[in-house]
Amino acid sequence: MSIGGVERGSAGGILIRDGAVLAPEGWWKPGYVYLEQGKVRAAGAGDPPPALVEAAGRVLSARGKAVLPGVINAHTHFSQVLMRGLAGGRPLVQWLKELIWPLQSALTPEEMRLAALVGLVENLHCGVTHVVQHHKVVRGPAFTDAVCRAAQTVGLRMTLARSWADMGANPEPADAILDDLRRLYREWHQPGRLEIANGPISTWRCSVDTMQKTHALAGEFGAPTHIHVAETQEEVEMTLELFGRRPVDWLESIGVLDQRTQVVHAVWLEEGEKQRLAERGATVVHCPVSNMVLGSGIAPVADFLRKGVRVLLGTDGPASNDTQDIWETLKAAVGLARVANLDPTLLPPAQALRLITDGRTVQEGAPADIILVNLRHARAAPVHDLDSALTLCTHGSDVDTVIVDGRILMEEGRVLVIDEPALLEEAESALRHLRRRLGWE
Ligand SMILES: [Zn+2]
Known part of the structure; x- marks a missing residue:
């Protein structure tokens, strides 16, 4: 069985569901997105078809979140x-x-x-x-x-x-x-x-x-x-x-x-x-x-x-x-x-x-660069209008999950690709050395 080009049993895809999805015709509330091999393979309004749920290697809940291109x-x-x-x-x-x-x-x-x-x-x-x-x-x-x-x-x-x-x-x-x-x-x-x-x-x-x-x-x-x-x-x-x-x-x-x-x-x-x-x-x-x-x-x-x-x-x-x-x-x-x-x-x-x-939306065939933005917090909720919530209420720290080319780089605010606390410590030490070299302290 094939749904949007997704073969049943082709494990490893990422299914994002239950979020508000920025589609070409406006927002799907809710909608779903299925990512595989670096591309959006399927996307639509409502609940994902059972075959996609079965095919997915990972399922991410986007409840209370906006799902849009990076x-x-x-x-x-x-x-x-x-x-x-x-x-x-x-x-x-x-x-x-x-x-x-x-x-x-x-x-x-x-x-x-x-x-x-x-x-x-x-x-x-x-x-x-x-x-x-x-x-x-x-x-x-x-x-x-x-x-x-x-x-x-x-x-x-x-x-x-x-x-x-x-x-x-x-x-x-x-x-x-x-x-x-x-x-x-x-x-x-x-x-x-x-x-x-x-x-x-x-x-x-x-x-x-x-x-x-x-x-x-x-x-x-x-x-x-x-x-x-x-x-x-x-x-x-x-x-x-x-x-x-x-x-x-x-x-x-x-x-x-x-x-x-x-x-x-x-x-x-x-x-x-x-x-x-x-x-x-x-x-x-x-x-x-x-x-x-x-x-x-x-x-x-x-x-x-x-x-x-x-x-x-x-x-x-x-x-x-x-x-x-x-x-x-x-x-x-x-x-x-x-x-x-x-x-x-x-x-x-x-x-x-x-x-x-840059006018991009979530649609089949697009690169699997997707972000989940949390809107369920006191600065944005309750949400009348998603575009307003994103434009006027959102801070960078509200971004919850980031996927580039089908790879999850950050999940629920946690960076997966580098040891962030160690990096910040190294950068602070580098700044101290730089200031000393410049004679600033
Ligand atoms: Zn500049």
């Missing part, structure tokens, strides 16, 4: 896990020059490994199944390799956007950037699992020639170019001074604005720049909590959505957020869009939720 954190910097709480009172460029860049340069590969592991585990706790790591290389390939290995250990899907700057402070030679990118594609690029992307640091530290070459190289692998753009007014001024164009205009003029371009922040754009993002099919990554902590401004997200621009959310690094809680970022995105426009109708919860699911 969410995306579209921008972070794991090196900053060892820099939490250091945003205090400095504007972006001064903050980078006085704190972030010197501290980043002082890291060892082992510290980078621990920072990445903690960052990945925090994302896992929040139900993130795909994270975009805008990765500062520091010194040599060991730092990047440590982050790639950490992603394999924790089991999240990761896009590693290899950061670079060939102008300004400590520029990297263009040849070295291209050689390292080629090496990363050769050694680590695995589509859908661990993808290497081009990660120019910003529009004011990257030359035209290297931008074009790295974007073309990424194109050979269908990979994105992921870049900070117009986070602050100061950055817009610096780009104008260097290239005589505003940031998005500059990207377009050099041929680096297309469907593979991910524009991070996009706070200070003029009307024409927003239009060009829509025309070129670029993605905006909105990081509202980071923008608030650094006092950078409010990105015009409602305008982007109205123009049909694809928008995803990012927490940004822990030095400017200071958590990786994508749910907090989601609520901030809703609140900021409404207050900036004095319009409470903007970003209704079901639309807002798409900013972290």
